[in-house]
Amino acid sequence: MKGTLAQVRSYERSVQLLMVNQFTINLGFYMLMPYLAAHLSGTLGLAGWVVGLVLGVRNFSQQGMFLVGGTLADRFGYKPLIVAGCVLRTLGFATLGLVDSLAALIAASAATGLAGALFNPAVRAYLAADAGERRVEAFALFNVFYQAGILLGPVVGMVLTGVDFRVACLVSAGIFGLLSIVQIRALPTRRADDSKAKEDGRGGVLAQWRGILANRPFLMFSGAMIGSYVLTFQVYLALPLEVRRVGGDGEFGTAAVAGLFAVSGLSTILCQTRVTAWCKARYEPGQALTRGLAAMGLAFVPLLLSTVLPVPDSGVGLWLLAAVPSTLAALLLAIGTMIAYPFEMDTIVRLCGDRLVATHYGLYNTVCGIGITLGNLLTGAALDAAREAGVPALPWISLCALGLACAAALYALHRTGRLATPTHRPQPAVA
Numbered sequence: 001m002k003g004t005l006a007q008v009r010s011y012e013r014s015v016q017l018l019m020v021n022q023f024t025i026n027l028g029f030y031m032l033m034p035y036l037a038a039h040l041s042g043t044l045g046l047a048g049w050v051v052g053l054v055l056g057v058r059n060f061s062q063q064g065m066f067l068v069g070g071t072l073a074d075r076f077g078y079k080p081l082i083v084a085g086c087v088l089r090t091l092g093f094a095t096l097g098l099v100d101s102l103a104a105l106i107a108a109s110a111a112t113g114l115a116g117a118l119f120n121p122a123v124r125a126y127l128a129a130d131a132g133e134r135r136v137e138a139f140a141l142f143n144v145f146y147q148a149g150i151l152l153g154p155v156v157g158m159v160l161t162g163v164d165f166r167v168a169c170l171v172s173a174g175i176f177g178l179l180s181i182v183q184i185r186a187l188p189t190r191r192a193d194d195s196k197a198k199e200d201g202r203g204g205v206l207a208q209w210r211g212i213l214a215n216r217p218f219l220m221f222s223g224a225m226i227g228s229y230v231l232t233f234q235v236y237l238a239l240p241l242e243v244r245r246v247g248g249d250g251e252f253g254t255a256a257v258a259g260l261f262a263v264s265g266l267s268t269i270l271c272q273t274r275v276t277a278w279c280k281a282r283y284e285p286g287q288a289l290t291r292g293l294a295a296m297g298l299a300f301v302p303l304l305l306s307t308v309l310p311v312p313d314s315g316v317g318l319w320l321l322a323a324v325p326s327t328l329a330a331l332l333l334a335i336g337t338m339i340a341y342p343f344e345m346d347t348i349v350r351l352c353g354d355r356l357v358a359t360h361y362g363l364y365n366t367v368c369g370i371g372i373t374l375g376n377l378l379t380g381a382a383l384d385a386a387r388e389a390g391v392p393a394l395p396w397i398s399l400c401a402l403g404l405a406c407a408a409a410l411y412a413l414h415r416t417g418r419l420a421t422p423t424h425r426p427q428p429a430v431a
Contacts, residue, residue, distance in 0.1 A: 019142055063366055069085075140276035150261075237376055296337070
């Protein structure tokens, strides 16, 4: 950990602050959001479909507005969008804890989602700009802080919600409020290179979007990377369901599911920078991405193998069968993400020719967000079909195939040179 902190100190103050900001953002978010559904259904007594609506509005407002948030960041600068997102999330989280009417809850949920759409592309574009040639290493460190916030947030939230859900909301809102003040005072103003911004601004926003949609290597890369997000999301969907299917819903199941998140987060915190340094010394970006996706696909092999084993009625054997394959899958997914993520973020910058970076990040997030939604629907359908047909291997075969197919697509893009830095950039279309 000392080596990680030493690496952080080697960057400019703005990069250091962005990393601490991301830890704090995830801390405030994950200390609240995992407990929101229980508050809505339990404390407020809302129907299941209403709870789904409130949570769905948050996800839709974030995924649907990423492109807009990235475009605004490229046009008005990164800092204003980062600050605006934090202020909006302050208001949204405070409102979630203070209101009980459906209209107010939906508005607050939409605000928290829009906040993420505003600051996420801006943060990544800012980090890419100020890290310069050390982008890959910077995004590796960024992922360490990102995962640390995810790991610590639910623990703090569990303590606070044990007192009162409103306390958790107000503390989370206070964290975002403090973060807003710190960024206003300490984060330097940063925007895309003025000469590039003026050139890219010719023709208006629609012309910029048409130009991005004409960037075929970027779109193909975005499509190939959808699988990585579908696979890593299974730590929240398929793996917990499998643990509880085999081990039951009691205290053991709860502890085993918590162990999945702990393994995923701790392995990233402890190993991310070493994995990135090892990969960068040996592989080109396209090769690292291919290996990362392949590792994610192979992560489900332990679960596939476990389906041929008899399920004990009780005892240690049952616990091991419930916990070990899923934990190994979570660890392999984390390793695959550690390999791919820094090179993924760097590749986006290279494919856009270092122009309209936040807009490209915004569109990329939207594409992957849509992919996650569709992928989760199909994964859920595969889990249901496997249970009804008595073929427990079906979802794991499907997920393995998805990972290996995406790895093959990335390998093809790499071999044909489509992941290389473009030698020229087409002029934006005229509106």
